[in-house]
Amino acid sequence: MNEQQVRQEMVKWGRSIFERGLTAGSSGNISVKVEDGYLVSPTNSCLGFLDPGRISKLDGAGQLVSGDAPTKELPLHFAFYEKRPTAGAVVHLHSTYATALSCLSDVDPSDAIRPITPYVVMRVGRVPVVPYTRPGSPEIRPLIEKLAGEHAAVLLENHGPVVAGASLDAAVFAIEELEEAAKLSILLRGMPVRMLSPAAIADLDRHFKLK
Known part of the structure; x- marks a missing residue:
């Protein structure tokens, strides 16, 4: 897929995410790794109305090459790219249920879902849940770097989900699945829930090579 096709994919998925209410206003951001750097949704942009020509193009060192200024959330994106070699895209949203889960004080910080x-x-x-930092703060990067090697997704405390995937499609599908699981978790709070057993999880691992 060439760069122009990646730009169109970002526009397509951004619009889909926005129109389905998975992030509101100018919240949320997307990045995709390309051959000579990164394509990133611009700062204060609405994912539902991305302009392919104004998407931020960064070089391999994260410096702006063309387009509008990139999202202030770059540190959390680069934390995944640095520590997760298989990451080809990163998506961060403020989806309702995952963000609600990130605000609950009794969620297991090692495994919120x-x-x-x-x-x-x-x-x-x-x-896992990453301790709170101000949005856009560089302090988030080392916190995510500690986890990104073993985890493709995190919840930012009182902020929302971030997911890395091998492709933009994969990252979007995963963050949608995270949102649905968060919704189920909240709907089932206080009920006697039957979890998948360790044996069932091990079986999934054998068949799908989980990481």
Whole structure:
């Protein structure tokens, strides 16, 4: 896929994410790794109305080459690219249920999304909670770098989800699955929930090579 095609894919997925209410206003950001750097949604842009020609183009060192100024959330994106060699795209949203889960004080910080369904295990895996930092703060980068090697997704405390995937499609599918699992987790709070057993999770690992 060439750069122009990647730009169109970012526009397509940004519009889809926005129109389905997975992030509101100018919240959320997307980045995709390309051959000579990165394409990133611009700062204060609405994912529903991205202009392919104004998407930020960064070189391999993260310096702006063309387009509008990039999202202020670059540190969390580069944390995944640095520590997760398979990452080809990163998506950060303020989706309702995952963000709600990130605000709950009794969520397990080592695994906020319990293994309710096989698909959250297959597409998302364990989701740790990253301590709160100001949006855009460089302090987030080392916090995510500690986790990104073993986790494709995290919840930013009181902020929302971030997911890395091998491609933009994969990252979007995973963050959608995370949102659905977060919704189930909140709907089922206080109920006697049957989780997937360790044996069931091990079986998924054998068949789908989970990471």
